[in-house]
Amino acid sequence: MGPAPRRPRRHGEVRVQTMRKITDTGFVERQIGPRPPDLAAMLAALGCDSLDALTDAAIPADLRAVSPIDLPDPLDEAAVSARLRELAGRNNPGRSLIGQGYSGTLTPAVIRAGVLGDPGWYTAYTPYQPEISQGRLEALLVFQTMVSDLTGLPVAGAGLLDEASATAEAVAMAKRCDKGGSSRVLVDAGLYPATLAVVRTRARRLGIDVVVTDLAHDLGDCFAVVLQTPARDGRLQSTTELAGLAGRAHAAGALVIAIADPLALTLVTPPGEWGADIGVGSTQRFGVPLFYGGPHAAYLACRDALVRQLPGRIVGVSVDADGAPALRLALQAREQHIRREKATSNICTAQSLVAVMAAMYAVWHGPEGLRAIAAGIHERARRLAGALRAAGFALRHESFFDTLWVEVPGRAAALGDAAHAAGLHVFRDGEDALGISLGEDATDAELAALVAAFGAAAMSGPWGTMAATPRTSPYLTHPVFGAYRSETAMRRYLRTLSRRDFALDQGMIPLGSCTMKLTAAIELEALGLPGFADLHPLVSPEDAVGYAELIGTLEQWLCAITGYDAVSFQPNAGSQGELAGLLAIRAYHESRGDAGRDVCLIPASAHGTNAASAAAAGLEVVVVASAPDGSIDVDDLAARCAEFADRLAAVMVTYPSTHGVFEDTLARVVDLAHGAGGQVYVDGANLNALAGLVKPGECGADVSHLNLHKTFAMPHGGGGPGVGPVAVRAHLAPFLPVDGREDAAGIMVAGGPYGSAGLLPISYAYLALMGADGVRRASQVAVLNANHIAARLHEAFPVLYTGQGGLVAHECILDLRSVLAPAHLSVDDVAKRLIDYGFHAPTMSFPVPGTLMVEPTESEDRFELDRFCDAMLAIRAEIDQVSAGVWPADDNPLGNAPHPLIRVVAEEWTHPYPRALAGPGAPAGLVAGRGPDKYWTPVARVDNAYGDRHLVVRLA
Numbered sequence: 013m014g015p016a017p018r019r020p021r022r023h024g025e026v027r028v029q030t031m032r033k034i035t036d037t038g039f040v041e042r043q044i045g046p047r048p049p050d051l052a053a054m055l056a057a058l059g060c061d062s063l064d065a066l067t068d069a070a071i072p073a074d075l076r077a078v079s080p081i082d083l084p085d086p087l088d089e090a091a092v093s094a095r096l097r098e099l100a101g102r103n104n105p106g107r108s109l110i111g112q113g114y115s116g117t118l119t120p121a122v123i124r125a126g127v128l129g130d131p132g133w134y135t136a137y138t139p140y141q142p143e144i145s146q147g148r149l150e151a152l153l154v155f156q157t158m159v160s161d162l163t164g165l166p167v168a169g170a171g172l173l174d175e176a177s178a179t180a181e182a183v184a185m186a187k188r189c190d191k192g193g194s195s196r197v198l199v200d201a202g203l204y205p206a207t208l209a210v211v212r213t214r215a216r217r218l219g220i221d222v223v224v225t226d227l228a229h230d231l232g233d234c235f236a237v238v239l240q241t242p243a244r245d246g247r248l249q250s251t252t253e254l255a256g257l258a259g260r261a262h263a264a265g266a267l268v269i270a271i272a273d274p275l276a277l278t279l280v281t282p283p284g285e286w287g288a289d290i291g292v293g294s295t296q297r298f299g300v301p302l303f304y305g306g307p308h309a310a311y312l313a314c315r316d317a318l319v320r321q322l323p324g325r326i327v328g329v330s331v332d333a334d335g336a337p338a339l340r341l342a343l344q345a346r347e348q349h350i351r352r353e354k355a356t357s358n359i360c361t362a363q364s365l366v367a368v369m370a371a372m373y374a375v376w377h378g379p380e381g382l383r384a385i386a387a388g389i390h391e392r393a394r395r396l397a398g399a400l401r402a403a404g405f406a407l408r409h410e411s412f413f414d415t416l417w418v419e420v421p422g423r424a425a426a427l428g429d430a431a432h433a434a435g436l437h438v439f440r441d442g443e444d445a446l447g448i449s450l451g452e453d454a455t456d457a458e459l460a461a462l463v464a465a466f467g468a469a470a471m472s473g474p475w476g477t478m479a480a481t482p483r484t485s486p487y488l489t490h491p492v493f494g495a496y497r498s499e500t501a502m503r504r505y506l507r508t509l510s511r512r513d514f515a516l517d518q519g520m521i522p523l524g525s526c527t528m529k530l531t532a533a534i535e536l537e538a539l540g541l542p543g544f545a546d547l548h549p550l551v552s553p554e555d556a557v558g559y560a561e562l563i564g565t566l567e568q569w570l571c572a573i574t575g576y577d578a579v580s581f582q583p584n585a586g587s588q589g590e591l592a593g594l595l596a597i598r599a600y601h602e603s604r605g606d607a608g609r610d611v612c613l614i615p616a617s618a619h620g621t622n623a624a625s626a627a628a629a630g631l632e633v634v635v636v637a638s639a640p641d642g643s644i645d646v647d648d649l650a651a652r653c654a655e656f657a658d659r660l661a662a663v664m665v666t667y668p669s670t671h672g673v674f675e676d677t678l679a680r681v682v683d684l685a686h687g688a689g690g691q692v693y694v695d696g697a698n699l700n701a702l703a704g705l706v707k708p709g710e711c712g713a714d715v716s717h718l719n720l721h722k723t724f725a726m727p728h729g730g731g732g733p734g735v736g737p738v739a740v741r742a743h744l745a746p747f748l749p750v751d752g753r754e755d756a757a758g759i760m761v762a763g764g765p766y767g768s769a770g771l772l773p774i775s776y777a778y779l780a781l782m783g784a785d786g787v788r789r790a791s792q793v794a795v796l797n798a799n800h801i802a803a804r805l806h807e808a809f810p811v812l813y814t815g816q817g818g819l820v821a822h823e824c825i826l827d828l829r830s831v832l833a834p835a836h837l838s839v840d841d842v843a844k845r846l847i848d849y850g851f852h853a854p855t856m857s858f859p860v861p862g863t864l865m866v867e868p869t870e871s872e873d874r875f876e877l878d879r880f881c882d883a884m885l886a887i888r889a890e891i892d893q894v895s896a897g898v899w900p901a902d903d904n905p906l907g908n909a910p911h912p913l914i915r916v917v918a919e920e921w922t923h924p925y926p927r928a929l930a931g932p933g934a935p936a937g938l939v940a941g942r943g944p945d946k947y948w949t950p951v952a953r954v955d956n957a958y959g960d961r962h963l964v965v966r967l968a
Contacts, residue, residue, distance in 0.1 A: 021167065041090060041787040043530055043725075044793050045873035051793070053799045054874065058819075063792040070795055070819040072676045077707045082572040086783030089534045095780065100543030102558030106435040106456050108302060108548035111415050111449025112244065113175055113204050113763060115297040116546075117273075118452050122502050123299055123372050124538050124540070127365070130678050131517040131727075132510035134346050134365055134536075137528055138731035139851060141333075142340035142956075143910050143949045144847055146230065147338035147509035148730040152327045154492060155295075155309075155371035157966040161487035162277040163291035165285025166311035167965055170325040171367035171732075172359065173295040176207040176763030178310035179238065179271055180214035180358055181323040182290045184628075185235035185314075186267045187220060188321050194235040194266075195220055200227045202243025203271070209750075209760040212240070217595065217630030219406065227257055237261045238269040241283075242276060245408055245447065246415030251281045251481035260286025272897060274311070276413045278379070278386045278487070285592035289764055290314045297451065299373030300366045301540075304559055305764020306547030306584050307733030307771060309367035316951075319343070319963070323357030325731070329968070330959025333908075334915070340954045342963060352623035352633070360621045361585040361721065361736075362660070365729030372506065375496055379488040385452055390413045393450050394474035396459050401475050403468030408445070411479035415449040417441070419684055430465040437463075437551055448647075490967045493644055494813040505630055512950045513730070519947070522801075524823040524855040524865025525670065527700045527722035531774065534781070535725055538773040549764045562776055563766060569779050570718060573787065574699075575709025576739035580748040582760070583766035586697065589717025589736030590625035592761045596715065596740060596747035597662050598629060598760065603747070609661040609689065613652050615644050617670040617859040631661055642671035642813035642825075646680050653688040660690035661821035667708065668698050668821035670859045671813040672798070672867075682712035691715065696736075698867065699723040701795055701822035704788025715740045735768045735775075755884045793870035794822040801866055804881040808888040812863060822869035825860060826884075832862070835894035836901040839864060842887055849883035849908035850934055850947050898924075913948040 046054065051063070060066040068076075088094065093406060108116050119128075127133050139145030139152075159168035172178040181196050197215065201224055208224070215222045221290040227237055237257070242248040258268045270288035275297055277283075296308035314322055320343060330343025335692040374382060393414050397407055400418060408417035420427055421444045424438040428440045436458060448462070460471055496502040505767045514521075521528040529650070538544055543558055553560065583589035594612070596802035602610040612626040623633045636652055637645040644665065653660060663685040669675050685692045694713040700723045703706070708716050720726045720735040728734070740748060750758035750765075764774070782790065802811045809826040828839050839862050839954045843853030855865040868877055894904045901907070903923055911930035921927045931946060 016456065030255050031298065031837040034351070039086070039532070039781040040789060043532060043786070044870050046793060046797070047873065054796055058799055063789065063796065066796055066799070067792050069817040070815060070821065071674045071705060073818065074469070074679060075674070075711055077705060080786060081704055081784045083569055083584065083779060083787065085232025085786040086786060087780050089781065092777050092780045093534065093537055096538040096777060097541065099539035099562050100538060100557035102561070103543035103547050104551070104555040105542050105546035105548070106432070106437050106555070107150060107454060108437045108546070108551070109448050109450065109454065109462070110437050110548045110550050111447055112439060113294060113361065113552055114214045114302055114305070114548055115414070115449060116451025116453035117297045117299055117301070119299045119301060119369070120373065120376050122499050123369055123376065125940035126371055126503055126506040127369050130506070130510060132513065132515050134370065134727040134729050135516035135531065136513050136730035137523060137526065137728050138268050138364075139341060140469060141843065141847070141853055142338065142954045143844065143951055144471060144514035145951050146339055147512035149327050151368040151371055152364065153329070153339060153508055153967055154375060155367045156327060157490060158272070158371055158374045158488065159311040159313050160436060160966050161273045161489070163313045164282030164485065165288070165291050166316050167319045167322065168311060168313035169322050170327050170361045171313055172310040172324050173363060173588065174306055174308055174763045175271065175292065175310045176204070177493050177588070177761065178292045178312050179207050179269070180211045182269045182292045182312060183211055183215060183220065183236060183238065184218060184357070185318065185321045185323060185353045186269060186290065187218065189267065189318060190235035192265050196223055196234040196235050197221070198227060198231060198234045199224050200237070200239040200243070201225070202240045202247065203238065204240065204244050204872070206760065206763040207271070210763060212385060213595065213760050214628065217598070219429070231260055231266065234264065234266045236267045236269055236791050238271065240271040242273060242413050242415060245417040246282060246412040246449070247409040248276070248280070248411045248413050248478050248480055250479040251286050255286040259695060262287070273413065275386045275389070278383045278483065279390065279413070280478060282483065282485070285485065288444045288700050289318065295367065295370035298368050298370035299543040301770065302548050303545060303722055303768070304547045304556070305766055306762070306768035307363050307366050309363035309370055314788065314952045319851070324359045325362055326965055328959045329964040330955050330964070332954050335954045336951060338954045340953040340956055340959055342959055342965060352620050357624065357628070359585065360587045361734030362732040362856055364731035365733060368730070375493055375505070376486060376502060378497070381471050381490070389450050389452060390453065390478065391457060391474065392456070395471050396448065396450070396463070398472045398475035399463045399468050399470070400466060402472045403466060405466065407476070412476055413478060414451070418446045418448065420444060420446055421549050427466055428796035429463055434461040434465045436462050436465070437548060437555070437852045439550070446731070478913060480814045492967060495538040500940060514847070514947055519850050519852070520853040520868065520872050520880055522854045522866045522880060523852070524672065524695050524825070524858070524867045526855065527719070527867060527869055528728065529700070529869040530871035531727040532778070535774045535777040538777065539770065544770060544773055549766070549769070559769065562772060566772060566776050566779070567726060570737065570739060573703050573707070574716060574718065574739050575707030576716070577709070577742040578745035579737050579739045579749060581735070581737045581769065581772065582749040582762050582764070583717065583736040584762045584764070585732065585734045585739055586717055586736035587621045587625055588761045589738045590621055592697070592738045592749050592759065593693055593715040593717055593740070594625055594629035594631060595759050595761070596738070596744045597633070597693070599747040600691070600744055601661055609659055611656040611659040612661055613656070613663045615640070615648065615665060617671070618664065618666060619670065619695060619697060622664050626664065631732050642673060643669060644677050644681060646677050646684070648680060650684055653684045653690070657688045659683070660688045662691045662693050663842050664693040664695065666695040666856065668701050672820050672823040672825055672865065673813050673815040675797070675815065676820050678711055686712070697722065698822065701791055703791045704784065705791050709741055715744055720771070720775045725778035726771055726774045731924070733771060735771050749753070791822070797870060797872060798822050798824050798866070800877055801868055801881060804878070805884055808885055823865055826864045826866060827860070827862070828864060829862040831888065831891055835891050837891060837894060837906050841906035842911065845887050845890070845906045845955055847904070847949050848884060848930070849886070851880060851883060873959045900924065910949040910953065911950050912950060915952065
């Protein structure tokens with residue numbers, strides 16, 4: 013039987029590309045760190061004469077790709093830049109007046125250059141090591157303070173993925189808080205269709221009944237009500253109406269979830285003051301480009317009593333070991349990496365980078381500036397309303413903020429086309445109404461052109477109002493929102509914050525399972541092109557032909573690399589890709605009459621998001637044991653497959669394993685899962701060891717999510733944005749998230765049809781520059797670099813798990829337990845000591861407590877690899893000094909790490925080790941002309957427990 017047919021393209025016909033063949037683009041050599049002589053020496057030390065010999069030795073023969081990946085010949089940087097400009101030029105952003113949750117905005121140049129374009133911001137990792145993340149933690153604390161002030165709710169998180177999924181998270185949060193046992197949530201008809209579709213998708217698997225209704229009527233049995241303000245048709249409800257709704261909901265025992273426009277909240281009474289319990293919304297219009305739908309940071313705020321149910325991350329204020337204020341992520345015991353299927357959400361990657369942009373937009377403009385922007389938009393909307401009414405058009409609502417709904421019976425197409433001819437995109441609501449939403453970027457000349465397109469006279473006097481009570485409470489009162497009005501001051505503030513962080517532009521971030529590799533500058537160039545950055549996600553297909561070709565081509569390339577048949581780009585994080593894949597599996601089983609398949613088998617070593625995503629998909633998680641060598645215990649898996657044969661939906665595994673090994677068990681796992689009627693989900697987190705070498709689809713896997721922010725060179729941005737498209741074999745393709753804008757019946761996991769589409773040019777550029785040979789070579793060198801570290805360090809720190817030939821995959825687990833025990837030290841002490849040596853710590857105590865999981869990626873050269881190894885060997889010598897009693901267990905370089913500069917230059921030095929050891933330069937590092945300048949952490953070790961006991965989540 014031949015290969016399964018591919019699903020018809022959703023993105024339109026992809027034209028055949030003519031790509032000029034480049035014999036040697038030079039880019040691959042710049043992406044891959046080790047130079048040829050170093051590669052030869054590193055291979056020789058492992059007993060291999062080539063990269064092919066190494067990977068053949070490490071990867072089981074029956075798993076290797078049977079055919080090379082089918083990618084075009086690589087292009088050079090100039091050709092890729094030209095190609096992306098051509099694709100962007102084939103899109104037609106015009107001036108977007110479509111609205112529906114996405115508004116035109118003006119990104120201040122100082123933020124565009126100082127945040128979005130600064131590697132100190134976009135190459136940083138999630139702030140799990142708070143001592144070296146104080147800058148971005150402060151920026152996110154600014155974000156939380158901004159949201160709390162604008163919503164009038166005391167607690168806000170550090171940003172969610174988008175407004176639609178944040179609303180779904182709020183509904184799930186309200187259900188967790190419910191004591192009455194109701195399964196109904198009442199949703200006002202004024203929600204955006206995409207938001208409603210995502211809420212329905214998520215609620216169905218949680219046993220929640222979504223009822224769309226007019227909330228002005230009696231509420232009846234429900235655990236929460238959800239409303240949008242202003243509503244999708246622009247109506248701005250009165251404060252009296254909103255307060256009355258809140259009172260009736262509370263009397264019925266229900267929570268109130270308000271989806272509110274944060275810019276409108278500068279002018280009208282905020283949700284926290286009229287009775288809302290949870291506030292949700294998008295901060296996109298705070299200086300973040302449209303990006304064809306994302307990435308955009310959503311917000312979620314709540315009353316104090318609900319804080320422990322808040323999904324995602326919360327930044328909190330604590331103290332360091334010297335009693336100085338210090339920031340860290342608060343209440344992490346709620347999160348998926350700790351609680352797994354019992355977590356408050358499956359969110360791992362958030363939208364940190366764009367949340368920082370939104371926060372800095374508020375810092376730049378301040379409360380007066382934001383109010384002026386909002387007032388200007390409203391006044392232009394009123395003048396436009398006056399002109400349209402003077403021309404005889406009826407407007408649906410008299411009370412509005414920025415959106416007019418114009419009644420045009422039978423004329424929507426003709427008038428919409430006239431506006432389009434003038435370069436203006438409006439929203440068509442069937443044949444009888446048009447929506448016009450004004451953003452900060454709409455000019456008077458464009459509004460005059462719109463009026464003319466409607467056949468009206470020139471702009472006239474204003475009409476309409478805001479029925480809501482004007483806001484009287486202050487907001488953004490902290491000095492940070494008024495201190496940086498000149499560009500000089502703002503640039504220095506941004507630099508001060510980024511200098512407190514450790515990012516990839518300063519040194520290696522060897523995090524296992526997180527793949528912090530180079531994001532080349534050329535790959536980021538297209539991010540700001542108007543055709544990509546300024547395109548609204550709901551423009552007609554004719555206005556997005558460049559994006560259609562880019563997305564279609566990228567789908568072809570990812571299918572070629574993975575061996576799958578179809579890809580959906582809607583998931584805007586790896587966690588959402590997991591969820592989408594599991595939802596597709598459930599829908600597939602149901603289509604075959606197997607609705608009772610509701611068990612997901614997950615190895616004990618799996619990433620926490622696996623279990624959390626399975627729970628979000630309504631699956632029962634059953635843990636599969638690990639064998640002594642760290643591999644999946646196949647006997648236990650067989651027993652569980654037999655036990656749940658009638659209920660098995662999926663077996664969820666990571667390959668290479670979370671233990672950093674190319675296991676030889678995958679084929680057996682596939683056979684067992686399929687034999688019991690289940691599907692096989694291969695977590696794509698470790699694809700950086702597979703691309704060009706192993707195709708999961710060829711190995712029998714049915715679905716994987718692909719972290720573009722890992723394998724395919726997309727920057728992590730200090731904890732996001734991420735992109736997690738889901739790839740499937742043909743039989744699951746009909747159940748992928750829908751890309752259509754009006755179809756609410758299918759699966760939707762994000763509001764934008766293509767998720768964080770604004771970032772896709774980065775991975776497109778990476779693959780166009782690398783080509784098939786480059787992609788394969790990158791994976792091979794990632795494996796080589798990990799084995800180089802394992803070989804150098806195994807005598808000092810045993811490598812816990814190895815595969816065939818004693819080799820590891822692209823990461824290795826260093827077992828510190830036997831080394832640390834005699835010294836009464838912990839793995840945390842080693843992690844903090846690495847900061848003194850100029851490194852971000854590897855992943856700590858996952859998947860095995862007391863270990864470090866090290867992933868160097870292919871981007872690090874031999875110098876940096878050896879610098880890390882030298883640092884680890886120096887730390888081993890320090891541990892031995894403690895074990896021997898030379899330094900006491902309670903006063904030594906590890907236990908006191910990290911050492912901020914203020915400690916090192918203190919007049920009095922009372923420790924038993926030399927002052928010079930507090931901030932070492934050698935042997936870890938500063939060779940003339942190489943290596944970063946000494947990084948000094950701004951705080952000493954942070955006291956996490958203190959911060960949770962004294963919870964402060966906003967600027968004081």
